[in-house]
Amino acid sequence: MKLAIVGYGKMGRLLDSLAPEYGMETALKLDEFNNADYAGITREAFEGIDVAIDFSTPEAVVPNVERIAALGVNMVIGTTGWNEQMDRVKQLTEDHGVGLVWSPNFSIGVNIFSRVVTEAARWMAIQPGYEAWAYEIHHSQKKDAPSGTLLKLTEDMRKAGYQRRIDVASNRAGAHPGTHEIGFDSAADTIELRHIARSREGFARGALAAARWVVGRKGFHEFSEVLFQ
Template structure:
C-alpha cells in the first residue's frame, strides 16, 4: 500500500520511518519545506496512493483534505485546530466515498484514558462538593491551546453527566511531548488521573494503525472505531 505524508515535520518524519513496519511504501510528501515535496494535493504523482496521513497545520488541512478525498484517497488527520472547516471536509469525504480517521491524539493510551475520564466524571457528577479540571502541557512550539485532546476530555466528561463547570488550562514550555491531567477537587481531597507521553512514537504508531485500518472503508471515524471501543 502507498501512503502520502501531508506535512513532513517531526511527526511526518516519524511516520515515514515507521511506515515500512506497517506495510506501507511512502509515495512522498505535500510540504514545500521538505525535500520529499511532490506537489499539491492534485499532483499526478499521487495517483495510486491509498491513504494520506496529515500532521500539518489547520490551514493546510482545509486546503488539501477535500481535494485528496475527492480523488479517492483515504485520510488520517492528526492535525488540530481546524474545526471550523470540518463541515467542508466531511462533505468531501462523503462525495469521495472514502474513509477518514480524525483524532486529536492517536495514542492508544490516550484513547483509553478518555474512556477512563468519562467513567470518573460519571462517578463524580453526583458529588456536588467536587469541582473538575483538565490541564495539558506541551512543547513550546505547539500552536493551539488548549490542545484538541484537552477539549475532547472536557467534552467526554460533560457527556458523561458532569454538569458543573470544568476548568481547562494549558502550559507551553520546553520540549514536553504531551501530558494531560484530569482532576476532581473536594473540600478536603483531590483526585487526579494523568497520561504522559514519553515521546512521539506512540502517536505515529497509532496513526499508521489507523491508516492500515481505514483503507477500504467509507465514513467518518475516530480512534475509538479503530480500537473497537465504539458501542
C-alpha cells in the first residue's frame, strides 16, 4: 500500500517511520518546499498512491483536498483549525467520489475519553447543581486555540444534553504534547476527567490505522467509525 504524506514536519516524519508497521510504503512526501503553491500535487506525483495523510496547516487543508480528491485519492486529515470549512470538504468528498477520514485527534485514548465525557455530560444535564469547565494545554507551536479536540468535546457535551454554560480555557507553552480536561463542580464535590498525551505517537498510529481502513471506501467519515463500528 503506497502512502503520500502531506505536511512533512514532526508528525509527517513520525508517520513515515511507523508506516511499515501498517503495511505501507511512503511513496511521496510533500512539504512547504516541494509543495509550494500546491505544485507538488500532480497526477504524475500521485500515480499509484493508495491514500494520503494530511498533517499540514489549517489554511492548506481545503486546497489540498480540492487537488487530491480530484485525482481520485482517498485521504485522512489530521490537521485542525479549519472546522468552518467542513461543509466544503464534505462536498468535495462527495463530488469526486473519494473516501476521507477526519478527526481533530487520532489518539485512540482521546476517542475513548470522548465517549466517557459524553456519558458524564448526559448524566450531569439533569443535575442543575453542577457547573462545567473544559481546559486544554499544548505546545507553543500549536496554532489553533482552543484545540479542535476541546471544541469537539464541548460539542459532544451539548449533543448529550448539557445545555448550561461550559467555561473554556486554553494554554500554549513549551513542548507539551497535549492535555484535555473536563470538570464538573458543585458546592458538595468536584469531578475531573482528564486525558494526558505522552507523545505524538498515539496520534500517528491512529492516523495510519484510519488510512488503512479508508482504502476502498467512499464518503466522509469520522475516526470514531474506524474505532467503534
